[in-house]
Amino acid sequence: MVKLEEYNILVIDENPDRAAIVERGLVESGYARVSRIGTSHNLVARIQALAPDIIIIDLENPDRDTLEQMFQVSRAIARPIAMFVDQSDASMIQEAVSAGVSAYVVDGLRQDRIRPIVDMAISRFNAFDQLRRERDEAQAKLSERKLIERAKGLLMKEKGLSEEESYNLLRKNAMKQNRKIYEIAQSVITAFQLEF
């Protein structure tokens, strides 16, 4: 019986940040032999050298087409690898597909041994997505605040209003037009740009 930590897991991801959090998740759960590679033209040779039991790869990664050919010609690698999709486990397939995870395993590896690994990848992919969304939102917020600052500055300079009056003017118009303050700020900036 192969112990957990003896599974040789390979994470292939063009996104090094996501690969790192998947790798860390697996290592923290007790899988000691985890490697990761980005995209590479000698993918086949590198996989042969690593001889993984399980490959976790982003569902949309174009390298999957290359991998599948390699598995077809199973003589090319030490052991035949089959895509892991056990039809009896429809819920996990759905979760994996919606998280964007796909996995390939050595043929014959037991389903109950694979599941925690794939589950970990799914949860890390989802966590990464969440982080990315939050970061995008934070960046958007930051640029919204900058727009409001600029509009306030223009109103103060061009209309002689105080900072508070400028802000109140933007807010009042936003409420009246049922729009966001930064949208009004954008209109103000555009309007001043038009004048010059």
Next chain:
Amino acid sequence: MANRVRLGFVPLVDCAIPVVARAMGFAARENIELELVRELSWAAIRDKLSFGVFDAAHMLAGIPIAGRLGLGGLPVQNIVVPMALGRGGNAITVSTPLYQRMLKADPYAMMGPRGLSARALRKVIDEDKAAGRPVLSFATVFPFSSHNYELRYWMAAAGIDPDQDVNIGVIAPPRMFDSLRNGWVDGYCVGEPWNQRAVFHGDGVIVALKDDIWPRSPEKVLGLREDWVQNNRDVVAALVRALVRAAEWADQPGNRLELAHILSEEANVGAPFEVLKASLCGRPVLRPGEPPVEMPDRHVFYRYTATFPWLSQGRWLGEQMKRWGQIPGDVNLDRVIPDVYRPDLYRMAVAGLDVLVPQNDSRIEGAADAPDRSLVGPDRFLDDSVFGYRDGLS
């Protein structure tokens, strides 16, 4: 309310039919809200269709057959094909250094019909063998792609054993061009614009076009999940009609420039307009710096029954899978192909429209005297072989 259909596609010239169906309003006219999703790999297209992320997909004609046979380490996937998405568009491109070697090894073969240009490649391979050099590397786009079968057909006809004499790997279409440029492969078979692009950049030379190997041969198809088809009969018919109308529009020479503009957009193919124009207007450039050649049938979307899912073509693909050892020789294709290729769905969808529909579901492929030759157009194999598959004759 409009029926929403989510369709996945790969950035290639032959995604034109679904792209036009949306852009030119053919889908909307059939009350379909067509949502298009761009993907970079065939494995992603197949999986997202199979697991319900997509309702429909632009796919390689061999994928639904492979899916039905449970190939590629996957469970059986029931994808059906109600129509084809055009013909043509592939080519075999080799790196400029390999082209120079082929030219030197056999200048006569390189002047003759392009379908036989592999004879020069064979001489290069013989030279390498004698000198103990490593084998050349080629790439196609997927194990079950027409590209894989075309490249092998072209090589085998010249006496090259594709499994022994060269290395054939797989690279997703959008990555082909960089792989050739960086010297990771010596040649490839891919759909446009990825050949024309290598020529325009001076990195490669086109040595054979799809039509030099077998014109009118199967290429991309519309893939749908069988259960989705059963539950959405009317939507399937409307979708097929919209796509057939889009194909008709895309086939008009007068619309090809506009089509090149539409496809050049980043959300569609995202390749330079000039590259797409050369290919779509039937004037491909085969060698860097040379004038284009006249190939009006380089891309066929509608004429020559280009949208009809011929059973005989599905059968030919199945035979190629046998030929190259992807499936055992005793697989009964007569049982498999009619479950996958569904001309009945096509006929039902276009019934009553002014669309030319063949009388039979199968034909004799490649025969100069086939009764439906005028309907299908020239379809000569490079080695004059004839592929007979006559069941379904009335």
